[in-house]
Amino acid sequence: MATLQLNLPSITWPRNRPVFRSILRPVQCAAERQELFNRIAPVYDKLNDLLSLGLHRVWKRMAVSWSGAKEGDTVLDVCCGSGDLAFLLSERVGVKGKVIALDFSREQLQVAKSRQRERLKECYKNIEWVEGNAVDLPFPSSSFDAATIGYGLRNIVDRGKCLMEMSRVLKPGSKVSVLDFNKNTHPLTTSIQEWLVDNVVVPVASGYDLATEYQYLKNSIREYLTGDELEKLALESGFSAAEHFEISFGLMGNLVATR
Numbered sequence: 001m002a003t004l005q006l007n008l009p010s011i012t013w014p015r016n017r018p019v020f021r022s023i024l025r026p027v028q029c030a031a032e033r034q035e036l037f038n039r040i041a042p043v044y045d046k047l048n049d050l051l052s053l054g055l056h057r058v059w060k061r062m063a064v065s066w067s068g069a070k071e072g073d074t075v076l077d078v079c080c081g082s083g084d085l086a087f088l089l090s091e092r093v094g095v096k097g098k099v100i101a102l103d104f105s106r107e108q109l110q111v112a113k114s115r116q117r118e119r120l121k122e123c124y125k126n127i128e129w130v131e132g133n134a135v136d137l138p139f140p141s142s143s144f145d146a147a148t149i150g151y152g153l154r155n156i157v158d159r160g161k162c163l164m165e166m167s168r169v170l171k172p173g174s175k176v177s178v179l180d181f182n183k184n185t186h187p188l189t190t191s192i193q194e195w196l197v198d199n200v201v202v203p204v205a206s207g208y209d210l211a212t213e214y215q216y217l218k219n220s221i222r223e224y225l226t227g228d229e230l231e232k233l234a235l236e237s238g239f240s241a242a243e244h245f246e247i248s249f250g251l252m253g254n255l256v257a258t259r
């Protein structure tokens, strides 16, 4: 209970709803995850580059392209973290478009805002950062032309609720693009993925005193959904079509779902 109370003040809930209205354990998990992302915020970008050898930039470009965002659109990036996908979306929709980027980690949003201040491209002024929860989006229904969520859905306790919310805020016919690690059905790829976490990710993260934080990654991939399960969940959450694509020999995956 003490943990819950400690975490309450750091969340902004624009809809003025009761924060902890459901059962205890999942919310405690969400609060723990929020703390985790606050802690890793200062080195998150550097570690992404190191651990993926820069490939995460390519995967993120693919995710944005799959979202179908185009010039002049109003688009949403959920679990924006330090803003990589939001910046890419901003380049796509241009100065006439608008990007809303949401996250519940205040520290991640601070990093995103300072990156926005440092970057000179005119279009980046079209990004608005919102502190909020992915399972209770503070936006009216049918307000966005496209949406992305990168490495976010895996970290969310109620993934169905998050997809339902994303479907609600998208205009009919619009798409969400969900990029994340791929939960493999091939034992060899799973072994490679887990070997990489144990022998590359955790040792590198321990150099930044974040070994425990990154050990969490292996279990979170194990507990995530396969491509088929993601497609099924999207259809159950209000999307009319869903297709999952494997990327980079099945190490990553991208779900594309149409409202």
Ligand SMILES: C[S@@+](CC[C@H](N)C(=O)[O-])C[C@H]1O[C@@H](n2cnc3c(N)ncnc32)[C@H](O)[C@@H]1O
Pocket: 030, 033, 034, 037, 038, 078, 079, 080, 081, 082, 083, 084, 085, 102, 103, 104, 105, 108, 132, 133, 134, 135, 149, 150, 151, 152, 155, 156
């Ligand atoms: C692994 S980071 C990904 C950040 C960014 N999308 C990227 O690809 O670099 C996951 C982000 O999801 C956010 N997050 C997790 N659960 C959330 C929730 N329920 N509501 C809002 N943000 C959440 C975390 O704070 C964190 O910034």
